[in-house]
Structures are given as C-alpha cells and as structure tokens.
Amino acid sequence: MDIKEFYIDGEWVSPDGTDVIDLINPANEEITGSIISASKKDVDDAVKSAKKSFEVASALTLEQKKKVLQEIIDGMDTRRQDFAKVISEEMGAPLKMAAGAQYGSGIIHFKNTLSVIDDFKFCEVHDNITINKLPIGPVGMITPWNWPLNQMCTKIASAIAAGTSFVLKPSEITPGAAHILAQVIDETSLPKGILNLIHGYGQTVGREMSSHPDLEMISFTGSTRAGIDIQKKASENIKRVSLELGGKSPNIIMDDVDLEAAVNMGMKQCFFNTGQSCSSPTRMLVPENLLEEATKYAVQASEAMVTGDPSEEETFLGPISNKTQYEKVQDLIQEGIDEGAKLACGGVGKPNGIKNGFYVKPTVFTNVKNSMKIAQDEIFGPVICLIPYKNIEEAINIANDTSYGLSSMVSCGDPKKGQQIAKQIRAGQVIVNRISRGDYPAPFGGFKMSGNGREHGTFGIDEYLEVQAVIT
Known part of the structure; x- marks a missing residue:
C-alpha cells in the first residue's frame, strides 16, 4: 500500500515531510508500498487540530459516543478483508490469522467499550463532595507493528468514550491498518479534528510528539527501551505517560x-x-x-x-x-x-x-x-x-x-x-487454565519494566480522564 497522505483536521492532506519509508513484505523481502515520515510541521499541524477539537470532543454526549462506536464497528465489518490483506502483507501474519485474531483483537475493543460505557461513572456524589472525571486533553498515541489493529483500537475506543481528541502515529512498519481505520472513522459522525493520523519514524516523529507542549498525555505500546525514551521526553512538560511495554512471561x-x-x-x-x-x-x-x-x-x-x-x-x-x-x-x-x-x-x-x-x-x-x-x-x-x-x-x-x-x-x-x-x-x-484472556474487557498492563498503565474496558477509559473534586 502506497500511503501519500495524512489525516489532519478531518481532511486527507499531503505531508510537509519528504523522507520516504519503504514498506517491506517480510514473507518475500520485496517492497510492497511506502509512506512519508512526518516533519515537525506535520506534527504541529496534527496537534493543533487535536487541541482545537478538544472542546468539541469533551462535549460529546453519551449517546453521541455510543453512536460513533457502533458506526466504527459497522464500518470495520465492511473492511475486514482489506484489514487482513494489508496486515498480512506488512507484518507477515498468516492471512487466515490476520482476518481472525488480528482483526478480531481490534474490533473487540470498540464492542467492549460500547458494552461498559453506559455504566461508567463520569460523576459521583459523596455527601458534599462531587467527583468529576473529565477528559485529560489532547493525547498522542504511538502504536507497534506486532498487533497493528489491537493497540490502536483499544486506545481510540477509550479516548472516544472519555471524550478527548488525539493524534495517532502507528508503526512505520505496519501503517496500512491505521490508514484504513481512518477511512472508516472519516465516514462516521465523529466530529472532524478529533482523530488525526500521521506517519513516521519513532525516533523522530514519536519524540516530537512525546515532548510536544500541547499534548497532555502519551499512550505508548512498544519496547521497554523506547518507552523509557518517551517517558524522559514527556517529563519536559510533565504530561501523563501510559506505557504498555515488553514481557518475559x-x-x-x-x-x-x-x-x-x-x-x-x-x-x-x-x-x-x-x-x-x-x-x-x-x-x-x-x-x-x-x-x-x-x-x-x-x-x-x-x-x-x-x-x-x-x-x-x-x-x-x-x-x-x-x-x-x-x-x-x-x-x-x-x-x-x-x-x-x-x-x-x-x-x-x-x-x-x-x-x-x-x-x-x-x-x-x-x-x-x-x-x-x-x-x-x-x-x-x-x-x-x-x-x-x-x-x-x-x-x-x-x-x-x-x-x-x-x-x-x-x-x-x-x-x-x-x-x-x-x-x-x-x-x-x-x-x-485457559489459552488466552479471550474477549473479556479485563484490564491489561504490566508491573515493573512492563509499563505503568492499564488498557481495555473501564480501566482503559480511566486512563484518559482527570479526577476533579468539587466541595460544597
């Protein structure tokens, strides 16, 4: 897949960056497409869009959020084979598995978030104290190549439910699934500008996002080495960092x-x-x-x-x-x-x-x-x-x-x-006594060097919220 555009402020735009990254099919080592690596201006434009749309995102009603989540589920269903084909070509997953577990691990997060959002407590009252859970602000999302849809979808579903805008940078090795997902979301009722998609190298684009003063949070899934670097960069402006890193289980x-x-x-x-x-x-x-x-x-x-x-x-x-x-x-x-x-x-x-x-x-x-x-x-x-x-x-x-x-x-x-x-x-x-976690929206995240955040279900939504106490 040749990807020549980014998705910023609800529009497909030509990148300012000029560095071309070839996409390699690992099954035959042949070039199967390319992307452009974002420049600093591209990152700034995407963040500017997310910042501008945050007020709109935070004002979404429960019914509007539920409608968007269902529209994404319906849209993904129509593109299932497209997702499978590009995932298999870019990261080598067997096509049968790409259409099954790879695709399924992505769409399930929108379904699970939809199933828990009705009962999620965005506001609780305890005597004279009101506890509000408010959207954190524009979020930067950086996702890996091994499960391209899984990690994108759990972050996006939780962010939509929380009511925040975001900038997504998928792995430069497997960008195709993100491109298709942006096409799906573009057709939904999600207000333009809430989702912004850029591509590029982690060591350049990811670092720009991690230290960007107008992103309030970075949600990263990938190697422990990269997670440490992101946390260091993010510390420059004390943004929240949620990390899902390596393991030796x-x-x-x-x-x-x-x-x-x-x-x-x-x-x-x-x-x-x-x-x-x-x-x-x-x-x-x-x-x-x-x-x-x-x-x-x-x-x-x-x-x-x-x-x-x-x-x-x-x-x-x-x-x-x-x-x-x-x-x-x-x-x-x-x-x-x-x-x-x-x-x-x-x-x-x-x-x-x-x-x-x-x-x-x-x-x-x-x-x-x-x-x-x-x-x-x-x-x-x-x-x-x-x-x-x-x-x-x-x-x-x-x-x-x-x-x-x-x-x-x-x-x-x-x-x-x-x-x-x-x-x-x-x-x-x-x-x-079972082979895997299955489809349950159980929290996922690590201890020690495996990270510091939790994803999926209600725990995933909480990651994108700030807690406010109102005392009367």
Missing part, C-alpha cells in the same frame, strides 16, 4: 494436570503470531521430574506447526515482521546455544526449503537456567525456554525473577490453588 505447569495438553496449550500461545506478542508465555516452568516428558511434547508441538507462505491456509508460523527483529532473534538463539542451554529443536538459520523472507525455525530450549540471557531478554520470536523447578515456591520465585511483569499463565488441577498462586505472581495478568 512465565507459564507455571503444575504436576496435577494433563501434561501433554498443558504443554500444547502453552506452545500454541507462545508461538501464536510467530511469537511476536509482548504477553507470550516464553518461559515454561515445569516440575523437574517431568522436564524430559514436557520437552518431548514441546518438540512434537513445534514440529507440527507449519511455517511458510502467509497466504496458505495451513500456515501457522509466518515470517518475523522485519529484518532488524529477525536478526535479533537469530542472535539470541545463538546466544542460548553458546550459554549451554539444551537445544531440543530448531536453532539458527531459516527453516528447510525456505530461501527468502524473515523466517525463523520454531525453537525449543530445555533445561534452561533462569539466569541465562534467553530466559531474561524478550526474544519476540518463536522461541521458548523450558525451565525446571523443584517445588511451587521455587516456581513462583523463578516466575518473579525477571525485570518484566506483563503477563503469566498457570496450569493446575485446582482452580482455587491457581487463584492463590496468581496473587504471588508480580504481573498485570495471570491466565489460569
């Missing part, structure tokens, strides 16, 4: 479960989206007496996953989304081998029979020490570490022995025991 498998089923579930969730999810359960913690058996099941699951052309129906693992990330994954696999972790399957290089594209062999390391780099660093590819533990106390210690704290999983025979273990895990979410 543990998956504690206890000895009272169907081991094969638990390992298969963990493998599928870890390698879903070719392992490119911040919440992937990349550290599988297994009782030491079951490690050999668990490794066998993990290898079988890995070898059953079809790696290849994203357009093929049977493909489960597409390519890594870009060359830089591909090289990082290869380096970390080699580092795991050098550190002495046992390579059960996979390894460096491309899968047999594949010459072009950023494909990685699905890789299982076993008998990994939690101190190893592959157990501490976010790899962001189809690589898993099986780590043995002696007892549940040690498992919890290993689970928490990380700088991250985004997600985790527990497989156990007793759900009550799972609840008890969950409270001891320092992570923003714990998924017990």
Whole structure:
C-alpha cells in the first residue's frame, strides 16, 4: 500500500515531510508500498487540530459516543478483508490469522467499550463532595507493528468514550491498518479534528510528539527501551505517560494436570503470531521430574506447526515482521546455544526449503537456567525456554525473577490453588487454565519494566480522564 497522505483536521492532506519509508513484505523481502515520515510541521499541524477539537470532543454526549462506536464497528465489518490483506502483507501474519485474531483483537475493543460505557461513572456524589472525571486533553498515541489493529483500537475506543481528541502515529512498519481505520472513522459522525493520523519514524516523529507542549498525555505500546525514551521526553512538560511495554512471561505447569495438553496449550500461545506478542508465555516452568516428558511434547508441538507462505491456509508460523527483529532473534538463539542451554529443536538459520523472507525455525530450549540471557531478554520470536523447578515456591520465585511483569499463565488441577498462586505472581495478568484472556474487557498492563498503565474496558477509559473534586 502506497500511503501519500495524512489525516489532519478531518481532511486527507499531503505531508510537509519528504523522507520516504519503504514498506517491506517480510514473507518475500520485496517492497510492497511506502509512506512519508512526518516533519515537525506535520506534527504541529496534527496537534493543533487535536487541541482545537478538544472542546468539541469533551462535549460529546453519551449517546453521541455510543453512536460513533457502533458506526466504527459497522464500518470495520465492511473492511475486514482489506484489514487482513494489508496486515498480512506488512507484518507477515498468516492471512487466515490476520482476518481472525488480528482483526478480531481490534474490533473487540470498540464492542467492549460500547458494552461498559453506559455504566461508567463520569460523576459521583459523596455527601458534599462531587467527583468529576473529565477528559485529560489532547493525547498522542504511538502504536507497534506486532498487533497493528489491537493497540490502536483499544486506545481510540477509550479516548472516544472519555471524550478527548488525539493524534495517532502507528508503526512505520505496519501503517496500512491505521490508514484504513481512518477511512472508516472519516465516514462516521465523529466530529472532524478529533482523530488525526500521521506517519513516521519513532525516533523522530514519536519524540516530537512525546515532548510536544500541547499534548497532555502519551499512550505508548512498544519496547521497554523506547518507552523509557518517551517517558524522559514527556517529563519536559510533565504530561501523563501510559506505557504498555515488553514481557518475559512465565507459564507455571503444575504436576496435577494433563501434561501433554498443558504443554500444547502453552506452545500454541507462545508461538501464536510467530511469537511476536509482548504477553507470550516464553518461559515454561515445569516440575523437574517431568522436564524430559514436557520437552518431548514441546518438540512434537513445534514440529507440527507449519511455517511458510502467509497466504496458505495451513500456515501457522509466518515470517518475523522485519529484518532488524529477525536478526535479533537469530542472535539470541545463538546466544542460548553458546550459554549451554539444551537445544531440543530448531536453532539458527531459516527453516528447510525456505530461501527468502524473515523466517525463523520454531525453537525449543530445555533445561534452561533462569539466569541465562534467553530466559531474561524478550526474544519476540518463536522461541521458548523450558525451565525446571523443584517445588511451587521455587516456581513462583523463578516466575518473579525477571525485570518484566506483563503477563503469566498457570496450569493446575485446582482452580482455587491457581487463584492463590496468581496473587504471588508480580504481573498485570495471570491466565489460569485457559489459552488466552479471550474477549473479556479485563484490564491489561504490566508491573515493573512492563509499563505503568492499564488498557481495555473501564480501566482503559480511566486512563484518559482527570479526577476533579468539587466541595460544597
């Protein structure tokens, strides 16, 4: 997709910037389109529009917000295949998965926000105190390449519900979904100027947004490294920063479960989206007496996953989304081998029979020490570490022995025991005895270096509001 325009103040406009960024199809390494990277003037124009429209956004009634959310849902439904095609081309997701989970993870946020907004308390009265929750002001949104629709849609849905205007900058690797979404929103009753869309490099455009004095908040999803930089830039004018960052999530498998089923579930969730999810359960913690058996099941699951052309129906693992990330994954696999972790399957290089594209062999390391780099660093590819533990106390210690704290999983025979273990895990979410969080509008965000905000549902709306006390 060639994208030659930005969406500012309700109009499709030609950028002032001149730097051209090629879009690369990671499945064949061919150029599939291009975008223009925004200049400082483009950022200023987008922010000016958001600032001008904030008063209109903050005056939206509940019924107007609900109408817009439903219009976006209806509009996205008509463009489902367009979203799937561009996501698959730009980031390599299997086309079937792009039309399913990638698309579904985006539209569900508008549906969930619509389902909770009626009961959201924008005003509460306690005796002589009135608590008002007011829109924070113009927001800058910076979103990643691994789930292009998911992160955009959760931010936009919450901002509309809160009643604030915003400037969106998607990843320069996967801009197509944002372009289509802006086309959808342009056809709704959302007043012009509330949504503004620009493109460009994070290290230039993202930094301009982060330090811009007329943006009251930055909502960022991406790497921890970039999140630290954004927080530093935003501190220049004390704006609120909501960060959803990296992870190295543990998956504690206890000895009272169907081991094969638990390992298969963990493998599928870890390698879903070719392992490119911040919440992937990349550290599988297994009782030491079951490690050999668990490794066998993990290898079988890995070898059953079809790696290849994203357009093929049977493909489960597409390519890594870009060359830089591909090289990082290869380096970390080699580092795991050098550190002495046992390579059960996979390894460096491309899968047999594949010459072009950023494909990685699905890789299982076993008998990994939690101190190893592959157990501490976010790899962001189809690589898993099986780590043995002696007892549940040690498992919890290993689970928490990380700088991250985004997600985790527990497989156990007793759900009550799972609840008890969950409270001891320092992570923003714990998924017990299921493969994923599903469609629930549960809050999503991390502890420690995984971030400081919460998204989805009522918690997502709260992120875009300021609390005011009126005392009479």
